[in-house]
Every structure is written in structure tokens, then in C-alpha cells.
Amino acid sequence: MPVTATPPSAGSATGHVFDRIDFPVDERAHEQVVFCQDSVTGLRAIIALHSTTLGPALGGTRFRAYRDEGSALTDVLRLSRGMTYKAAAAGLELGGGKAVIIGDPHAIKTPELLRAYGDFVERLGGRYVTAGDVGTNSDDLDLIGQSTAHVVGRNVIAGGSGDSGPNTALGVFQAMRAAAVRAWGDRELQGRTVGVEGAGKVGFELMALLSDAGANIVVADPYQPSLDRALAAFPQVRVAADVRAERLDVYAPCALGATLNATSIEMLDTSIVCGAANNQLLDPSIERALGDRGIVWVPDYVANSGGLIQVEGELRGRSTEEVRSRVEKVFDTMSFILDTADRESILHGIAADRIARRRLDGPA
Template sequence: MSVVADRPAVATPTDQLPTGVFDRPDLPHGSGHERVVFCQDRDTGLRAIVAVHSTTLGPALGGTRFYPYASEQDALTDVLRLSRGMTYKAAVAGVDLGGGKAVIIGDPNAIKTPTLLSAYGRFVDSLGGSYVTAGDVGTNSDDLDIIAEETAHVVGKNTTAGGTGDSGPQTALGVFLSLRAAVESVWGSDDLTGKRVGVEGAGKVGYNLVALLLDAGAEVIVSDSYAPALDRIAADFPGVIIGSDIIGADIIGADIDIYAPCAMGATLDASSVARLRASIVCGAANNQLLTPDVEEMLADRGIVWVPDYVANAGGLIQVEGELRGRNSAEVMATIGKIRDTVAGIFAIGRAEGILLGAAADRLAEDRIAAAQQR
């Protein structure tokens, strides 16, 4: 196994996406990372990147995304954005963790093997605990159990292996609570009866969010590019409208009140915002805005965006509880506070005339700054 740390920036034309780590104009100001480490294990086919954005509040914790990126450049861009988001997520959630993320490049259905996961576990262990991994797109608790055979720096394992299991349900709960807070702020009541919610992505989080929405009386439309996920939704929730039956795979242009992106990020850009018919955007996907100025585009159309790293913090809170040995009651109480946090962000936005993204960033940055002063 070979490891390369702190890769230097590569000069590229300004009209192309940067390929390096440093001075990235496509990332928000002040997003410099503490450490970015590359790993390759030729014997197993492992190609991975771990990005540690900040350890100011604690060890950098974030999931490992196993995904068939088109290029190493795309993988690097994703891990840099995701890890920064984890720093802000942990800060706003009030847990003592920093922000990190990892990506494994490749199709998990084609190359994921126990030996590859073991090699990845050794890679994580070589970082000495500065990064703690968990599950994400393409990885699950069974995978984490294998990784845990090589390193102690892993959470989200199965309960039989001493973990707390899949964090999807708790992530979905946090999104649901955030969504209700947004609905109350926008329409004066958190009643979801008759509200039409478009859930994009029917995976670990989207599936559980659908169940919560239906129980609350919402009408739900679901889209997913993976047909078996839609088949499962149709079988388990007969009242759900399958988006492909009426609008194809694109749910953004559907007649919906709330758009809940729960798949991959960057679905909101100038083009999609122009087609969006919802009044609220609140979902579990990370980095939903292609660029930060997209929130202004949404606001210009009267659409409220709940910052993704606030809404989707439930899973992080769960695995933080696993890491610290907290009981389920403590974990659930902390997840319950997400609704209050979202309501507080709305209050700041109204009082100061700023967007919710700026209000959330301020909460995160104030907590990080206070920790740095201490």
C-alpha cells in the first residue's frame, strides 16, 4: 500500500475545474483543509482519499463514500466539499467532533471485496485517529464491521459488533424534524396533511423519510435512478407516487410543495432552480447547492432552503454517541434539538435579513472560533 499526503495544487486554466487541493476557487472562502491523504493498494484495487478539514472541536468524523467517480478530479472535489460540510455539521449540532470525509473510487457492486475493505481499514488506521470513518453512499454496517477488524477508528458498525447500526433512520428523523420546522415558519403550522413532498433518492435515508412523511399525512412522490429502490418503496408504501410514472427521473419540475433531495448533491443550479416549483427545499443530500450563490437564486424565487448540513445531522449525532458511549436516550434528545436549531436559524434570518445559509454558517463558525480561543 502506498500513501501520499498533502497533494500540491495543479495549475489549470481558469475555465476548468481545479484538480489540486490548495486555493480552490470552486470551494467557499476559508475552506482550507488540515490534511488530505491519498491511498492506493494495487493488490486489491483500492484507490481512496481521506480529507481532514478540521480537528478543532475533536477528531474528524465522516463517512466513507464508495462511488464510481468519472475521474480522480471529481472524487477529490467531492471529498473536499463533503469534509468541509462535516466540520460545519458537527459544530452546529453541538457535538465535539471535527470534519472529515473519505471516498473510495470505483463501483462498489463491481470491486468491493473484504480484502479491499481490509486494506482500507489499514489505511484509516495509519492516520492515527485523526479521522474516524462511518458509512455513506456505497458502504454499510457490514462493510464497517470488516473495516473495524483493522482499525478502532470506525463507527456505525452492526449492533452485533458493538456498534449502533445503520444511521439512515436517525438521519431521516433529523430531516423530518427540520422539514416540520420549515413548514411551520413558512406556512404558520407544522401540519403536513395534504402537503406534497418530492423525495429524490430512496436509499437508506430516503426510505425512512418516506415512512415518516406518510405517517404525518403528507402526499409523497419518490424518484430514484435505481429501479430496485423504487420497487421496494412501491411494495412497502402503496400510497406513494412513483415519480417515473408521471415525470420520469426528474422530480425537481414536479408539482410539489417541498423538495427533499436525499441522493447525491449539487442538484440545485441555475437551470434546476428555474424549474423548481416547491416552496421549501429540505433534504438529506450533502452539498445540495452547486455553488453558494444558488441560495440567492432560490430566495429570489421565494423558495426557502434549509442548509443540508443542519438538516442531515441526525446520523452524525448517532455515531458520535457510539464513539462516546452515550445511551440511546441521550442520542435521541440531541437529535430532537435539530428542530430547535432550524427554528433558531429562521429567527436569525428574519431578524438580520440574511439567508439561512449565512445564519447557519455563523452558528458553526462562532462555535469553532470559541474553541480556537480556548
């Protein structure tokens, strides 16, 4: 099969791998970035390994129609960094990696393309283990798994642990309850109004948990089939054009990232921000602005770590019960981060990063 490696887009500021201006100056560099292309299937993908200090770099494959190659590169670099910190903060023996496949999955996704992508994963020799993400599911992972053993999250019948959405949602729910203790002195969410942005596989599962907990749910999603499914399951849910404009107790971003920026936070009327979306803050200064308004922000890579805990369990052969128990401990992890932030008079995101870095740096 013809395969080639392609460089980033020439002349684009977002096409750079080295000397990125959008990462902190003290940030550890990515270990390896692989550009993958297969002319037969039309595959164009980028695999980014941020760190393998604690173990193999594990992270999902996002399949998305990016505006351009530079945008895809920026996304995969940010997402893979987040996976390093997610694994470290969760106490897992894993590194951080991520991959993106460029293109509309509804238009170009084929079994042949997925198997070609699996070939590239295999060539990394286990340094990168892939899983599902936006635009990919367990059926896709089964196909990728025909070309590589370094994949988790496949269907149970194929030897995997299945969809990680329920455990991702459970982690978000537990982190939300920890934030509720900080905001209101009570972990219970009964009677609280939660705005769920995104009714996809994680948002849907989060709504189920919130419904069982007696919360009032407002949902927004531009994809009508997702809304229809949510309303069929939870007829009491109210639909909004933009949940950020609603009066809420909790804003739960569960779609794509960067929904919190200087403009959007001005419209927020909420006490807590806690959701499954990655890279929710447009830039780190937004957390300070949220804090100045008395809003508790839960670092996204802590809240959404349940899916990673599940696939790590698959990799290590843990039972379903053990995995669920570990996901429920996201409550304890988030409580510890909140306590650390108070004790050291720092922001929650900085506290989470410091805890992760202590593991990454090892014994002094």
C-alpha cells in the same frame, strides 16, 4: 502489504488541494489530505481532514465510481468541509472529515480492499473516525473495523449502533417541520405534497415518517429495486421521472448533491427545499435565487445531521433514547437558524455558517 501515497491528477484544475477557486476566499483550509493506494487489492482512496478544532474529524466513507481522480478530490474536499460545519452547528465535540474510495462498489468492493482501507484510517491515529456513506454500509464498516478501532456505525452485533439512515431521516423530518412553521405557520405536514428524490436508505426512512404524518409523497429514483421496495412498503406513493418538475409543497433531495442549479430551480414549484443530500446547491448563489422566489431552503448539513448525532453518540457511549432525543432537537436548531437569519437579515445558509464559525473560532 504494499502501500503508496499518490498525488492528485497532474494538470487538472480539479486536482488541486491548495488555492482552490471553488471555496470562499475566507474559508479555512483543510488540515490534511491523504491519498491512499494499495496495489494488491486495487484500493484507491482519499481521506480529507478539514478541521480537528472541536475534536476528531468524523465523517463517512463514500464508495463511488467517479469520472476521474479530480472529481473524487473535489467531492471529498466539499464533503469534509460540510462535516466540520455540520458538527459545529449541531453542538458536537467533533471535527470534520470525509473519505472516498474510487471505483464501482459492485465491481471492486472486497473484504481485503476494505481492510486495506482500514489500515490507512488506523495510521491517522484517531484524528479521523470513519462511518458509512453512499456505497458503504454497516457490514462494510465491520470489515473496516477489523483493521482500525476508529470506525463507527458498525452492526450492533459488532459493537456499533447500526444503520444511521433512520436517524438521518428523522433529522430531515424535524428540520422540514421547522421550515413548515416558517412557510405556513404550522409544523404539521398532513396533506402536504413532498417530493422525495432518492429512495435509498435515507429516502425510504423519510417516506415512512412522512407517510405516518399524513403527507402525500411523490418519489423519483433511477434505481428500480429502490423504487420497488418503496412501492411495496408505501403503495400510495406516486412515482415521477423528476420530482423537481412536480407541483410540490416540499422538495426533498435525498440522493447525490448539486441538483439545485440555475436551470433546475426555474422548474421548481415548491415552498420548501429540505433533504438529506449533501452539497445540494451547485454554488452559494443558488440560495439567493431560491429566496428571491420565496422558497425556504434548509441548509443541508443541518437537515442531515441526525446520522452524525447517532454515531457521535456511539463514540461517546450515549443510549439509544438519548440519541433520538438529541436528533429530535434538530427542529430547535433549525428554528434558531431561521430566527437568526430574520434578525440579521441574512440567508439561512449564511446564518448556519455563522453559528458554526462562532463555535469553531471559540471565545473572542
